Amino acid sequence: MTNSNLSDDEAKASNCTSREPVMPSFRLNAWLALTVGTYMAMLFLEKQHPDWSPGLKITLCLVPILPGLIYLRKGLELLRGMDELQRRIQFESWLFAAVGTAVVSAIINVFNSHGIVAHWAPHRLEVGATYLMMFCLWSIGVMISNLRYR
Amino acid sequence: MKNRMRELRAERKWSQGELAEKLGVSRQTINAIETEKYDPSLPLAFKIGLLFKQPLEQIFTPGPA
Numbered sequence: 018m019t020n021s022n023l024s025d026d027e028a029k030a031s032n033c034t035s036r037e038p039v040m041p042s043f044r045l046n047a048w049l050a051l052t053v054g055t056y057m058a059m060l061f062l063e064k065q066h067p068d069w070s071p072g073l074k075i076t077l078c079l080v081p082i083l084p085g086l087i088y089l090r091k092g093l094e095l096l097r098g099m100d101e102l103q104r105r106i107q108f109e110s111w112l113f114a115a116v117g118t119a120v121v122s123a124i125i126n127v128f129n130s131h132g133i134v135a136h137w138a139p140h141r142l143e144v145g146a147t148y149l150m151m152f153c154l155w156s157i158g159v160m161i162s163n164l165r166y167r
Numbered sequence: 168m169k170n171r172m173r174e175l176r177a178e179r180k181w182s183q184g185e186l187a188e189k190l191g192v193s194r195q196t197i198n199a200i201e202t203e204k205y206d207p208s209l210p211l212a213f214k215i216g217l218l219f220k221q222p223l224e225q226i227f228t229p230g231p232a
Contacts, residue, residue: 100191100192100193100196101192101196101207101208101211102192102193102195102196102199102205103193103195103196105205163195165204166195166198166199166204166205167195167198167199
């Protein structure tokens with residue numbers, strides 16, 4: 018039904034903007050990929066050219082920040098475009114991911130301090146592994162919340 | 168919180184998708200409200216009241232969700 022079929026009150030109450038569940042868009046993921054790509058390129062170049070001047074190295078280190086900031090902005094735009102239930106789902110999922118990551122990191126630390134780390138387990142979490150774990154926990158959180166509010 | 172959303176929507180022969188469009192939310196939100204898994208915010212509740220031309224207390228009643 019369109020706005021023209023609605024009464025004044027109905028039209029006032031209606032924004033007529035359909036908001037289907039929003040998943041991270043292709044464009045948003047492209048900015049994330051670009052951020053990770055420039056970060057990897059920065060690490061590679063830094064290793065390959067240890068003789069570069071400190072000024073050049075600092076500039077190189079700052080390059081991934083630009084696509085990272087754009088990614089952050091696009092992510093916030095996506096969040097603002099969500100309706101209240103979708104925002105709640107995202108909030109619960111991020112909380113789950115953050116607390117889950119903190120708990121797993123703490124457990125690994127406790128195991129390390131008591132020398133009970135299995136031979137295959139990491140002795141400390143690398144930054145990349147932490148991000149990956151957070152992403153996995155966020156995905157699980159989104160799945161659980163979607164099932165809950167289905 | 169209990170609500171009469173499903174009943175009011177059925178009276179008007181609207182689908183969940185149509186109601187979602189009128190309220191500017193997702194169909195998932197409408198379903199979650201109707202199944203009482205989610206309580207809408209006050210602004211959304213007012214929009215619902217305005218759309219169905221009913222006072223809020225006739226749509227939403229206190230009670231376990």
